[in-house]
Amino acid sequence: EAQVTQNPRYLITVTGKKLTVTCSQNMNHEYMSWYRQDPGLGLRQIYYSMNVEVTDKGDVPEGYKVSRKEKRNFPLILESPSPNQTSLYFCASQRTGISSYNEQFFGPGTRLTVL
Amino acid sequence: TQLLEQSPQFLSIQEGENLTVYCNSSSVFSSLQWYRQEPGEGPVLLVTVVTGGEVKKLKRLTFQFGDARKDSSLHITAAQPGDTGLYLCAGGETSGSRLTFGEGTQLTVNP
Numbered sequence: 001e002a003q004v005t006q007n008p009r010y011l012i013t014v015t016g017k018k019l020t021v022t023c024s025q026n027m028n029h030e031y032m033s034w035y036r037q038d039p040g041l042g043l044r045q046i047y048y049s050m051n052v053e054v055t056d057k058g059d060v061p062e063g064y065k066v067s068r069k070e071k072r073n074f075p076l077i078l079e080s081p082s083p084n085q086t087s088l089y090f091c092a093s094q095r096t097g098i099s100s101y102n103e104q105f106f107g108p109g110t111r112l113t114v115l
Numbered sequence: 116t117q118l119l120e121q122s123p124q125f126l127s128i129q130e131g132e133n134l135t136v137y138c139n140s141s142s143v144f145s146s147l148q149w150y151r152q153e154p155g156e157g158p159v160l161l162v163t164v165v166t167g168g169e170v171k172k173l174k175r176l177t178f179q180f181g182d183a184r185k186d187s188s189l190h191i192t193a194a195q196p197g198d199t200g201l202y203l204c205a206g207g208e209t210s211g212s213r214l215t216f217g218e219g220t221q222l223t224v225n226p
Contacts, residue, residue: 004157035216042218043158043203058213090157101146101165102207102214106157 002027004107006091012113013081021076021110023091030096032074033058033104034066036087043090049074050096081114088112118142119206121217129225131193136220138204139186146207147180147187148214151200158203194224 004025013019025032033048035058045058049068063085065077074093078085088111092104119140128134138147146165150158162171164180164187171178175198177190187204201221205214 040218043216045213048213092157101148101163102205103148103160103163104158104205104214106150106159108157109155 002105004091004093004105006089006107006110008110009108010111012115014115015082016080019078019081019112021078021089021091021112023074023076023107024072025074025091025093025105026072027093027095027105028071029093029105030071032068032091032093034064034074034076035090035092036060037090037109038087046076046089081112083114086112086114119204119215119217121202121204121220123220124218125221125223127223127225128194130195132224134191134194134222136189136202136204136222137186138188138217140206140215141185142206143184144206144208144215145184147184148205148207149178149187149189150203150205152203152219153200158201191222194222196224196226198222199224 007022030051034046035043037043044060046064047066049055052071055066088109090109091107094104122137148163149161152158162178167182167184169180175192179188201219203219204217
């Protein structure tokens, strides 16, 4: 089954404790992206990756890091989480190319609470 | 950054009613998509429109892309409780792969 998986689904942590949220897709998609979703603000892009070893900032990259060492994986790293990073996070992937029309496949989400 | 405005933000209706959700921008998009998101899950793609004036139907849902490719609408006929969810529109940039999302319309269909 074609899917995007994220782990963990739920995480409660404390300020300053480094954490990683994993994301993996089995569709051989070149493009992957991380979003955060907050009430009243919608989905905002954090980072994206056009392919292996190619990453770029989205609209709200501060406080986050990513890496793309393999095509299928795109982990999101919070080196020193703060309470304002409490949010619902989604990983997404898509094909690239003229016929892809930017259609994205989303993971199930990770609900992060930073105390 | 291109912006997409959705309206209304919240919509609560009775089963069997019709409704329309709007997605507007001052920017031109190469493609526009509608997603539906249910609680505890990620958004799921419903449809993509790419041609100005294009109309697509998905059972009781009708999607339209504006002639100038700056706006779109989603019309649901005879809404059912199973239609309840957050509806998101998203515009694809003319270059690259980025999507700009609207804030969403939270639809509740009461039995």
